[in-house]
Amino acid sequence: MTASKISIVVPIYKVEKEIHRCVESLLAQTLKDIEIILVDDGSPDNCPSICDDYAKKDNRIKVIHKENGGLSDARNFGLLEAKAEYVLFVDSDDYIDKTTCEKFYNSIEADEDIIVGDAVRVEGEKESLMGHAEVAIDSAISGSEFLREQLRSNKMYMAAWLNLYKREFLINNDLFFKKGILHEDEQWTPRVFLKAKKVRYIKFPFYYYIIRENSITKKKDKTKNGIDLINTCYELEEIYEKIDDKELKELLNDYLVMLFLNAVSIGNLYSNKFNSVYNKKFVIGKSLSRKNKIKAYLFIMNKRVYKYVNMFRKRF
Secondary structure (H helix, E strand, O other), X not given: OOOOOEEEEEXXXXXXXXXXXXXXXXXXXXXXXXXXXXXXXXXXXXXXXXXXHHHHHOOOEEEEEEOOOOHHHHHHHHHHHOOXXXXXEOOOOOEEOOOHHHHHHHHOOOOOOEEEEEEEEEEOOEEEEEOOOOOOOOOOEOHHHHHHHHHHOOOOOOOHHHEEEEHHHHHHXXXXXXXXXXXXXXXXXXXXXXXXXXXXXXXXXXXXXXOOOOOOOOOOOOHHHHHHHHHHHHHHHHHHOOOXXXXXXXXXXXXXXHHHHHHHHHXXXXXXXXXXXXXXXXXXXXXXXXXXXXXXXXHHHOHHHHHHHHHHHHHO
């Protein structure tokens, strides 16, 4: 059997109601030379047996059963197990267009490190496009250039599942997901693009991102979400300090201000008991956009006032 052209890594955990839709979208791919890696991350429901049943029906499916280690750990397992030249990450409660692998693979022209696509965000009956600014369509550019253009246009999405990656590029640059944190894509994706030498964008909404009622975005206590994002901001700040491109550094730092303030809001980290978790002066001098400058100023002056202004803004 010849090597597959694309490996699809799917972390599996407590999604017995959604897993069939996901896997069926992979089996329906018009490009048949694919490898599907289902990583059972110690799921306590019927997912392990569902995965095994699929593997018996189609020899392109490989199942990995492991102890629960979280999304990052499951993705890392799948990446290390993958055999194809390129890797696609798909979350098990989402699904992809049947022509995804064919269009992605046919778009590879210059041994690109990353091929970028678009997504459709689905929440109930409501759908919205997650589309990028149209750059790097005719020719590949560096990941830094791509980041700069998308951040300029406010179109940079940090979701790992939006892109096809050259496996060797990820492995050789030690670009694995950080274990044990939430919102791991915010920590992983900028590092990946900063290392990429060749990135190409295809205007194709291939990925269907499903918002579930019981998903991580819907849970009530999000303290860990906020704290993990805060720590990610500190880690990325150290990386961005080494960037020579002045405009790119400014754009990335402006994004960090937005991410930092969102982390405080998401985790409801306004009270003084979280003073040891973060220093609110982090946002000083990093804002580029007028909106972030105003929000950062208000946050520095009075966290309580900022909280209620932010709550009021979200309601209207």
